[in-house]
Amino acid sequence: MTQIQIGTSDVYTTRLGLGTNKVGGTSRAGVDQEQSGREVVRTALDSGIQLLDTAYMYGQGRSEAVIGEVLKDYDRSKVVIATKAAHDPKHDMQPNNDPAFLTQSVDDALTRLQTDYIDIFYIHFPDATTPKAEAVGALAKLKQAGKIRAIGVSNFSLAQIKEANVDGDIDVVEDHYSLIHRAPEGEEMAYLKAHHISFVPYFPLASGLLTGKYGAADRARFARFVEGAQFDAALQGVAVLRDVAAAHGASVTQTALAWYLAAPGVDVMIPGARNAEQVRGIVGTLDVQLTAAEFQAIDQAFKQF
Numbered sequence: 001m002t003q004i005q006i007g008t009s010d011v012y013t014t015r016l017g018l019g020t021n022k023v024g025g026t027s028r029a030g031v032d033q034e035q036s037g038r039e040v041v042r043t044a045l046d047s048g049i050q051l052l053d054t055a056y057m058y059g060q061g062r063s064e065a066v067i068g069e070v071l072k073d074y075d076r077s078k079v080v081i082a083t084k085a086a087h088d089p090k091h092d093m094q095p096n097n098d099p100a101f102l103t104q105s106v107d108d109a110l111t112r113l114q115t116d117y118i119d120i121f122y123i124h125f126p127d128a129t130t131p132k133a134e135a136v137g138a139l140a141k142l143k144q145a146g147k148i149r150a151i152g153v154s155n156f157s158l159a160q161i162k163e164a165n166v167d168g169d170i171d172v173v174e175d176h177y178s179l180i181h182r183a184p185e186g187e188e189m190a191y192l193k194a195h196h197i198s199f200v201p202y203f204p205l206a207s208g209l210l211t212g213k214y215g216a217a218d219r220a221r222f223a224r225f226v227e228g229a230q231f232d233a234a235l236q237g238v239a240v241l242r243d244v245a246a247a248h249g250a251s252v253t254q255t256a257l258a259w260y261l262a263a264p265g266v267d268v269m270i271p272g273a274r275n276a277e278q279v280r281g282i283v284g285t286l287d288v289q290l291t292a293a294e295f296q297a298i299d300q301a302f303k304q305f
């Protein structure tokens with residue numbers, strides 16, 4: 001798999017990564033995700049995926065811990081660990097960007113991951129009070145100390161990203177972006193490109209809606225993404241994805257992911273998987289090369305978002 005540089009850091013990774021919010025802990029449906037999570041991570045690494053996107057919030061440390069256990073069987077230098085923190089368990093999980101809290105969070109993550117460095121560390125959410133430059137300043141010190149290799153922010157508005165990047169320390173931004181949530185296109189992506197900051201979208205499959213396996217009966221399940229006529233428009237867009245997928249003998253999931261890999265503002269993809277079979281499906285994306293006309297057809301089908 002081809003590699004790209006994260007911002008101006010010395011971190012290089014494959015463009016296809018793995019989202020691990022379904023690794024470790026217990027799902028909302030009460031399913032223990034530890035065993036399947038180990039298999040998901042192993043399958044990804046065995047398939048050549050390098051970047052694992054995790055966070056303290058995923059199972060309150062369990063996703064990181066499962067990754068740490070699995071990594072004992074792999075060459076650490078070939079894996080890119082991206083993790084995040086901000087939710088403060090002592091304050092009802094409210095975001096905390098205080099330098100002392102972030103510094104402690106990095107140390108705690110290192111312990112759970114059983115490693116001595118984190119490749120990419122993101123501030124998971126902004127808080128309301130800490131000056132952004134102070135929060136990022138703490139991460140810059142951790143980078144100098146070798147505990148983290150690249151600095152990221154997630155869920156920051158463009159104004160907050162600019163404030164955080166006042167000293168040019170931000171390497172990567174992770175934000176909600178998909179074919180049905182295209183807000184970062186335009187000003188945000190232009191700023192990131194101009195400042196050599198990588199972009200990693202989350203929810204690329206809109207939690208499953210863009211895989212083609214859900215239909216009209218699943219309206220309520222995706223209400224947090226699209227409602228009313230927007231849901232119908234999303235399904236119409238999925239129908240276009242299905243046509244393009246058929247032309248390639250590919251799945252709808254692979255076709256959607258192939259679109260992002262061809263999209264100008266996207267650097268690394270981190271689709272989430274519930275089991276090893278889904279990981280194998282995701283990896284198959286690399287065999288799908290969209291033509292310019294197919295890219296445009298998909299782009300147009302979701303233009304209204």
Ligand SMILES: NC(=O)c1ccc[n+]([C@@H]2O[C@H](COP(=O)([O-])OP(=O)(O)OC[C@H]3O[C@@H](n4cnc5c(N)ncnc54)[C@H](OP(=O)(O)O)[C@@H]3O)[C@@H](O)[C@H]2O)c1
Pocket residue numbers: 018019020021022053054124154155174175201202203204205206207208211213253270271272273274277278279280281282
């Ligand atoms: N920074 C942040 O604040 C933030 C927020 C959210 C997520 N994230 C990150 O982004 C990652 C991706 O988000 P996500 O996992 O929530 O959503 P997603 O990637 O949009 O969708 C994942 C879902 O797509 C379906 N899927 C995946 N591969 C499939 C395949 N091959 N065939 C059929 N269906 C497939 C599964 O749905 P089913 O479960 O229905 O089978 C899976 O749960 C997360 O894992 C996490 O690392 C970050």
